[in-house]
Amino acid sequence: MGINGKMHFIIFYFTSNQKTMTYDPIFQKAQEAFFFYKNVPGKEKAAFLRKIADGIESEKTQLIPLASEESNLPEGRITGELGRTCGQIRLFANLVEEGSWVEATIDHGDPTRTPAAKPDLRRFLTPLGPVVVFGASNFPLAFSTAGGDTVSALAAGCPVLYKAHPAHPKTSTLVSSIIQKAVKDSAFPSGLFQQVEGGVETGQALVKHPMAKAVAFTGSHVGGKSLFDLANQREEPIPVFAEMGSVNPIFTFPKKLENDIVGAAKSFVGSLTLGAGQFCTNPGLIFVPKSLEKEFADAVKSELEDITAAPMLHEGIAESYYSALQYLQGRNELAWVKVAAAKDLIKGHPALAKIKSKDWLKDNKFQQEVFGAFALMVVYKSEDELLEIAQKLQGQLTVTIWAEEEELKDQLYLINLLEEKCGRMLYKGVPTGVEVGYAMHHGGPYPSTTDSRSTSVGVYSIKRFARPIALQDMPDILLPDALREGNPLKIWRMVDGEFKK
């Protein structure tokens, strides 16, 4: 539906809390932008999103060194991340331009039906409203200002209130100005994207604001869980899509490992130490058969020798990394393959310890994510033990299985168990490197996320920010284009139970 030419300025809500009230004006602006923007055709949303991607690319000579400086990540990595960010934005542009994502569904009425006439019903997805997005420290571009959460929310039709991550303020502000320019150049209301700076209290106030309709977050378990609790305690609870990381176990089987033990060690160490191990999908846990314990540990140790420690994102992250290692050093169940390095102010020296599966099973502390290049190698004696391990395993973003096909023939029960524990299962390869596309699912059972039905990467992430609405017996002229009888958008629709265009 188009909106009325003259905008009505209603104060939508009055808030009682002082901190929350501070944000009344920006939420008011966001809400006004929402009523305009939700009715903008997909093609225009797509053009707007492409302007953001173009803007980021045209500022890349300034953006790359800036993001690199603020994150300690090498320029090569930031260059790749910028490409990923722009590719992701254009993927969403294509998605909303094509338009079928709204799940348009039509059941034609039948006035002759008895005992009661059948109404005409048309359902599609409509955006939720203003969304609060939190930037992540480990991806200053791809999971921050113009990252997947912001862009999927904008694609869905939701204004974004972006809480900048304090670790890279200049990068955030530059990307924000690029988005704001795209908003202006598209002649959209400025409330469509607004950046807010501040600490934990600021983030909490945004989540508590009565006009916020959803929250997206990537970061620590403590951070994500506290926002989830806060959002559920509101007078009107709202969904929180928090991706809180996991330990991403690799399960290795003897034949596969034996076939190329050095190759396996190389892959594992490469994934473990990539970006100083600062990825949500970093493999912090690897299960190795007892028969190959020594051989694999030696191969990994040798690979680790070649790794130069890289600086971590900031001193606070390095501090947390070394304090986690210090705790683990005090646990006598562990044997160190590569010793927990002495505390470094900023660099994240990789570390690896071994533990027997029976000890690992006894304490969930050994499942806690250590953000950085540390992994625990769990030595299992029999494949039967793996069932107990899988059963004890907490929810993960990913589970990786390294096995020859024939080794899995009797492991289908194990695979069933592991499926219950993850959002993505890999048969070969490494969990780091999250493809952006249609079939990606970057999510998983709690505690890896707060909503296992959602993804924060890939086109389906748009669904987080929309809800269905059904329109009954609505005259064609009042219907949104997606639901009009003539299908002017030429989108895929479910019509009387059949998919058609």
Add this chain to the structure above:
Amino acid sequence: MGINGKMHFIIFYFTSNQKTMTYDPIFQKAQEAFFFYKNVPGKEKAAFLRKIADGIESEKTQLIPLASEESNLPEGRITGELGRTCGQIRLFANLVEEGSWVEATIDHGDPTRTPAAKPDLRRFLTPLGPVVVFGASNFPLAFSTAGGDTVSALAAGCPVLYKAHPAHPKTSTLVSSIIQKAVKDSAFPSGLFQQVEGGVETGQALVKHPMAKAVAFTGSHVGGKSLFDLANQREEPIPVFAEMGSVNPIFTFPKKLENDIVGAAKSFVGSLTLGAGQFCTNPGLIFVPKSLEKEFADAVKSELEDITAAPMLHEGIAESYYSALQYLQGRNELAWVKVAAAKDLIKGHPALAKIKSKDWLKDNKFQQEVFGAFALMVVYKSEDELLEIAQKLQGQLTVTIWAEEEELKDQLYLINLLEEKCGRMLYKGVPTGVEVGYAMHHGGPYPSTTDSRSTSVGVYSIKRFARPIALQDMPDILLPDALREGNPLKIWRMVDGEFKK
């Protein structure tokens, strides 16, 4: 993936709470059934569901009088509800037999891509696990034992732990035995469907059990919200899909009303008093222009004279109805069109009061659902007032607009506001009578439900009980049929960004 021939019996969880522990054995059985049933092909799930529908129909001479006796609903109504229940079950059978509901999505890999090979990624929906379903008092069949929640969960692949509603125990037990017979006749594990009897504490224990993966509920706000809070306080929070009813406002515009004021009054009163007003979509609020206040009130009053009070579901419901009316009688903002009847032990005498919009706006108490045949007629002076009303309106299952097309030309901002407040918008007709089909959305923003993205009626309700999983670089032989390269199920899939079969 098929499962291993020999079943492993692992005790999955140990619970510490005494009340919760009581249910370890049934959850254990449900979990075992889950690992079997999740891998059952859609065709077999469909045959199983059809056995339930057939079973209900073959027991209808026993079931109809029993359900009628326990619910005080007339046999004609129960007969209709039985037809609806079986139709719904067969709709889900067709859905899972066809199979495209799993959103199969394939992105083919590209080993030649630089700098890194592109993996093969395949995503689909997989069932959540054991689900706790609460029966509703007002639909002993369609929203109870073999109702929409149970059947959409079973269709998705989830075992059901059914908490029977104490208002109709014999009906529940009979329908449970029909489902259990269908389980047995399909040679499925008995843990696939289990009925649990008890009160509030029993329900809470089921929701708190660590092996429960989701909850479905239809009932009061207090009941639904308390389960939602409980589920969020678990060590592993789980989704609660609670449909908690609403007041389902009708907004009338002068021209439409003038054109047939008696017809409008008839429709309204018919919907208001249907089933003694005991529907979630019962219109408890109607906005009427001041110019037609008297005329419409008179027409409604005259229609109400013809209504014979019907018995309510049980004495507790009647008690609540009259105590809500008693409270409202104490509010001097109201003028009674049809007086709040003296308390009746069981019958729900319809009642209607008028209030000025400026008074209605002052107190959210006037938005609270009165379960039964009571409505508040809110008299508005100008169409501008409607904007303030829409803004103040809480989340609803439905909003109905009675207007001539030309009257809505300048009301698109109002329509935008109202869309934010409901899950279904009707242009004509009445909100009662929730079609079961593809395009229905029976849900809405909080407080009408705890998850505005979910529906409890229609085929999309199956999505509540499934989550995506992505399989990366999985050999074809290990893939589920929905994702195998040759598309053996011949379902609609998104392949490299294109919908195809």
